[in-house]
Amino acid sequence: MQRIAFVIFPGFQMMSLAALSVFEFANITTGEPLYDVSIVSEHGGQVPSSIGPGMDSAAFDASHFDTVLVCGGVDVPDTSPGLLAYVRSAASSTPGAARRVAAICTGAFILAEAGLLDGRRATTHWLLAREFEAAFPKVKLEEDRIFIIDDHIWTSAGMTAGVDLALAMVEKDLGGDIARSVAKKLVVYHRRAGGQSQYSALLELEPKSDRIQSALDYARRNLAAPLPVETLAEAAHLSPRQFSRTFRAETGQSPAKAVENLRLEAARLMMEQGRHPVDIVARETGFADRERMRRAFLRAFGQPPLAIRRNARADA
Structure with missing residues (x-):
């Protein structure tokens, strides 16, 4: 079983959690509990979203996760030393670190501030691309992408692109047939290629x-x-x-x-x-x-x- 952690913070955007359903339906499609999904935050408990209603979460601890997915917000997320330390630890090469670390939409700002994107290709929502480039000149930003994989670091564009990113993860883990079946059940296109333009x-x-x-x-x-x-x-x-x-x-x-x-x-x-x-x-x-x-x-x-x-x- 692979353990997936969705990292939330005050002001996270609820749509980020849409990617959670991809892993849920991978379990349903295969009839096996292949993914175990958790929602975590720095202090645990109820974390308010950008629209108000909160989401319950477990506090950061030493638990091992195969994949750590950092959610996005409507605006550039506020960070904290604890949040940055957590994602750095997840992406490190030490025993117990995650196999892959990802960010949905503006979650890329958190990975960048943690130094995880320096020298790497990455993407984020096109609306904040100029602000991202100014803040993180060491990152090779490609704003017109749905998602980008650079080694074990994944980034996606706007919130719904997190679904494309999660489908790509399922395809890499379980194969194209399972990913296509999941996409069909979710009534989404399987799958927008990572390099596809964010807009038409x-x-x-x-x-x-x-x-x-x-x-x-x-x-x-x-x-x-x-x-x-x-x-x-x-x-x-x-x-x-x-x-x-x-x-x-x-x-x-x-x-x-x-x-x-x-x-x-x-x-x-x-x-x-x-x-x-x-x-x-x-x-x-x-x-x-x-x-x-x-x-x-x-x-x-x-x-x-x-x-x-x-x-x-x-x-x-």
Whole structure:
């Protein structure tokens, strides 16, 4: 049996505990008590959450846990010497330390403050990425990731990404079939790859009219083709001038910028999940050549396409 500890603190976010259900349903799926889950905190007892209601917990002690999962909060969590000492001890190489230590969402701030992320790749919620980078320059932050595994240290993005992280743990422990069955029972996607973007280019645009949505849908289906304003305007049944004005008013972007973001999203997905040569990915997503795509990747992600692929394979 593997023992899992969820670490909470005053102001933790309840959604962090959604990952707990992954381990519960792994037990249900296999019909065996493979995971024993505990909720722990520095002083034990009722710990208030960010929304008010508390959660009962056991106090930190010398108990051994196979996995220690640090929950996140709505804002940057407040830490204490006791909390930092606990996670440092859990991640150490001494006998009785955890096999893996993880953080959900802003729990990464706690691991970073404890010094566990120095020199490591990590992620956290995109909304606090700039604050994280400023506070912890030694950490190799990759803000546009669902979760990242660096040796025995795991970090995930927003609260629901903790479910993806927990599913990845179950897959590593018990295999893909069990993890898929757990995901199906929880009615969640199995599973968002660690390198998948935290947000969608289409969701970010949020057009208000069906005409602009139709143009975006057309663009997404035809990324390999030239997509000048005239073509998109025709798909929206508007004049080019009216289309450009309406598009910017509804999305806050120019049509050209939106198309580039759609191409970047599609190209990144192809690089992460496929084995196509860079030239083919560039052609299929409308970048025309690999150098143009490389420059776009550097602007958007700070990494070239091949580095994105290497990182995705490392996560897998």
